[in-house]
Amino acid sequence: MTTRILALAALILGLLATPALAQYVDQPLSDSALERRAQALHKDIRCLVCQNQAISDSNASLAKQLRVVVRERIEAGDNDAEVKSYLVDRYGDWVLMRPPLNASTLILWIGPFVILAFVLGGTAVFVLRRRRQQQAGTAPLDAQEEARLAKILDDHV
């Protein structure tokens, strides 16, 4: 019994000691409303090391560190936009999972729609042209062609 209690005490002590050693403690904020905001922001911030993950999904140490920084900014009273601009000032628009619409990202946002418009336009032109050809049918033969046709038929019969 005493050994079990000792083991439990050692375990608890161990758990307490670990965060104290870490330089960044990745712990939720005590205020649940602020923590919800922090977690929502974590999903919008790109992990710069792993690049296709948000910091909410990444185990990289920089991601951990940035999660803590986001919580600190929120606790300091920053609104969501201020937290983002704090990080954008240091890492550029890259740090956002959803890049903002500006001159350098215009192609990124508009490009797919431009390509779609080209494809739809091309298809429409093709279909319309084809339909017009079908509707027009074949033009009647003129006199000269009638004569040639008659001659060919005569030759064969």
Next chain:
Amino acid sequence: MRLRYLLPGIVFLVVAVVLGVGLTLKPREIPSALIGKPVPEFVLPAVEGRTGQFSTADLKTGSPVLVNVFASWCGPCRQEHPLFMELARTTDITIYGLNQRDAPADAARWLETFGDPYDKTGADFDGRASIDWGVYGVPETFVVDGSGCIQFKHISVLTRDVLEEEILPRLRGEKHVPCTP
């Protein structure tokens, strides 16, 4: 009529050129948001066994300097280290070392083992200063002009090519980017 037959060729060429240019880009290297910006405010103690501090004031002395972010846990740092040793030995370029998230004893041992090319070192234990500098990988090397304005950042191992083509000209004051606070 002839355009109709040329069109697929033209489309192919455009796509090939765009993709070809895309292949030369390095998507892992995120351009620094701090080029043309003043260096962040920071004060860091020297790496263990050294005296003094490394701070913002050191970067506003009138002459351009290099700031190299390094750590003992960073393998590639060892690869570029001889180049910094050579610069320290053969030139009078001022080189500062920002030691990122290192155990004090490890950093000191690393500099003793491989040599210390730095005029000053700053130990960024918790990585705060590194975040302010927009550092996301180690090693990174910054060129800062005499007024404390960040001119250039190289990410990953510094090579002789990058040193000669990008860094030395900027240290001489070429390719200067005006500062916008």
